[in-house]
Amino acid sequence: MTIVLGAIADDFTGATDLANNLVRGGMRCLQVIGVPQQALDLANVDAVVVALKSRSCPPDEAVADSLAALSWLREQGAKQLFFKYCSTFDSTDQGNIGPVADALLDALGASQTVMVPAFPVNGRTVYQGHLFVGDRLLNDSGMQHHPLTPMQDADLVRVLARQTAHPVGLTNRAVLAKGADATRDHLSALAEQGIRHVICDSLDEQDLSVLAEATVSLPLVTGGSGLGQALPAQYRAQGWLDTITEPGRLQPSSGSSLVLSGSCSRATLAQVANFLERQPEGGFALDPLSLAEGDKQWEQALAFAFERLEQNAPALIYASADPDKVNAAQRALGIERAGQLVEKALSQLAVTLVNEGVGRLLVAGGETSGAVVSALGITTLRIGEQIDPGVPWTQAPWPGREAPLSLALKSGNFGGVDFFTRAFEVLA
Numbered sequence: 001m002t003i004v005l006g007a008i009a010d011d012f013t014g015a016t017d018l019a020n021n022l023v024r025g026g027m028r029c030l031q032v033i034g035v036p037q038q039a040l041d042l043a044n045v046d047a048v049v050v051a052l053k054s055r056s057c058p059p060d061e062a063v064a065d066s067l068a069a070l071s072w073l074r075e076q077g078a079k080q081l082f083f084k085y086c087s088t089f090d091s092t093d094q095g096n097i098g099p100v101a102d103a104l105l106d107a108l109g110a111s112q113t114v115m116v117p118a119f120p121v122n123g124r125t126v127y128q129g130h131l132f133v134g135d136r137l138l139n140d141s142g143m144q145h146h147p148l149t150p151m152q153d154a155d156l157v158r159v160l161a162r163q164t165a166h167p168v169g170l171t172n173r174a175v176l177a178k179g180a181d182a183t184r185d186h187l188s189a190l191a192e193q194g195i196r197h198v199i200c201d202s203l204d205e206q207d208l209s210v211l212a213e214a215t216v217s218l219p220l221v222t223g224g225s226g227l228g229q230a231l232p233a234q235y236r237a238q239g240w241l242d243t244i245t246e247p248g249r250l251q252p253s254s255g256s257s258l259v260l261s262g263s264c265s266r267a268t269l270a271q272v273a274n275f276l277e278r279q280p281e282g283g284f285a286l287d288p289l290s291l292a293e294g295d296k297q298w299e300q301a302l303a304f305a306f307e308r309l310e311q312n313a314p315a316l317i318y319a320s321a322d323p324d325k326v327n328a329a330q331r332a333l334g335i336e337r338a339g340q341l342v343e344k345a346l347s348q349l350a351v352t353l354v355n356e357g358v359g360r361l362l363v364a365g366g367e368t369s370g371a372v373v374s375a376l377g378i379t380t381l382r383i384g385e386q387i388d389p390g391v392p393w394t395q396a397p398w399p400g401r402e403a404p405l406s407l408a409l410k411s412g413n414f415g416g417v418d419f420f421t422r423a424f425e426v427l428a
């Protein structure tokens with residue numbers, strides 16, 4: 001038995017986002033954390049998403065990890081490979097989207113791939129190569145203040161050109177409007193001119209469906225989870241998939257509820273504020289400057305969580321802060337150290353509190369989720385019910401416990417304003 005799609009996601013929330021959309025497209029999908037070290041039973045699996053933490057690490061590391069994932073996915077017989085990055089194209093001039101895409105193309109011996117970040121249901125669209133978040137250009141959407149990958153240019157052709165030595169082209173909406181055959185011809189014409197990376201416009205699901213049809217035969221596609229939802233129909237049309245699978249039901253969850261947030265994105269800041277409005281006693285703020293001074297604040301956070309959990313009330317522990325506060329911490333500590341202090345504190349809280357009975361854990365932020373899930377030692381995730389577009393509940397087996405651990409990994413900018421409350425209602 002071989003899989004149809006093998007995906008490499010550059011962060012953990014992005015991986016669950018893609019897995020969720022593949023499931024919604026009717027595929028049986030398993031998410032694995034890093035390259036599996038043991039053989040997996042993939043008999044009933046159509047797609048595997050390998051979650052990496054390769055978005056913000058040095059480009060060499062991102063390339064090495066992505067190539068290891070590629071090699072494992074090819075061993076599983078994947079017919080098509082998908083490099084999943086953020087729908088807001090999170091990257092820097094050094095990478096990692098360009099270097100990873102180049103390395104994957106080289107390893108596959110392929111000459112061209114498409115770049116399709118759009119996720120229209122969550123407001124991410126691309127027009128004339130420019131990325132919009134809702135009605136704002138990317139560089140005016142809040143993403144210009146991202147702590148690790150500030151996005152200060154919405155022109156993706158220009159952004160990607162700074163990350164690769166190869167030519168970057170554009171397939172715009174006028175081409176897509178002519179349909180899949182015309183789009184395929186356009187891509188071939190660009191390939192003949194040596195254009196290796198093609199940024200693709202997409203305004204809606206119809207555009208994504210045209211792109212999926214035009215690219216189903218490419219060895220490698222890249223982008224956001226919007227394309228992921230459109231591809232399964234094409235795999236069915238190719239005869240590679242013959243069933244439509246309903247999204248799986250997870251086992252009933254049990255245990256206390258905890259939210260850990262290291263995301264400073266606009267949506268998360270509003271979700272933190274909304275939770276605190278509803279439960280003024282329910283939150284504890286971490287500050288990297290205090291964490292740098294020693295263990296005192298971490299111990300206070302732990303004591304706070306224990307108190308809440310004893311009262312059977314959900315606890316929110318967050319480092320999420322507005323750009324001024326983040327900048328001040330980064331100036332004092334350096335960008336990397338500020339982030340690491342937060343990630344370490346939240347991960348250690350997760351490990352201690354899950355071992356003490358937390359059974360429903362919501363983590364906000366991609367890097368943060370990577371740190372927390374890795375510290376928990378989780379290796380596979382089953383995908384369950386969607387809370388909001390791009391964010392499903394997932395489950396991981398938890399040794400010594402009958403019920404698995406229920407885990408929601410929320411991308412920074414995803415989810416409605418009441419997400420931290422409603423997520424647990426969905427689970428109930």
Ligand SMILES: Nc1ncnc2c1ncn2[C@@H]1O[C@H](COP(=O)(O)OP(=O)(O)O)[C@@H](O)[C@H]1O
Pocket residue numbers: 146147148262263264265268287288319320321325326327329330338339340342343364365366367368369410411412413
């Ligand atoms: N108050 C803060 N000051 C500086 N850095 C922070 C602060 N809070 C969180 N961070 C760091 O910012 C980064 C946020 O990234 P991430 O978790 O991917 O969130 P998002 O999904 O919103 O991008 C993490 O590395 C986190 O540790």
Ligand SMILES: O=C(O)[C@@H](O)C(=O)COP(=O)(O)O
Pocket residue numbers: 011013014015017018085086087088119224225265365366367390410411412413
């Ligand atoms: O494509 C997306 O927007 C998400 O799947 C994603 O990758 C978000 O990353 P974070 O905002 O860093 O969680």
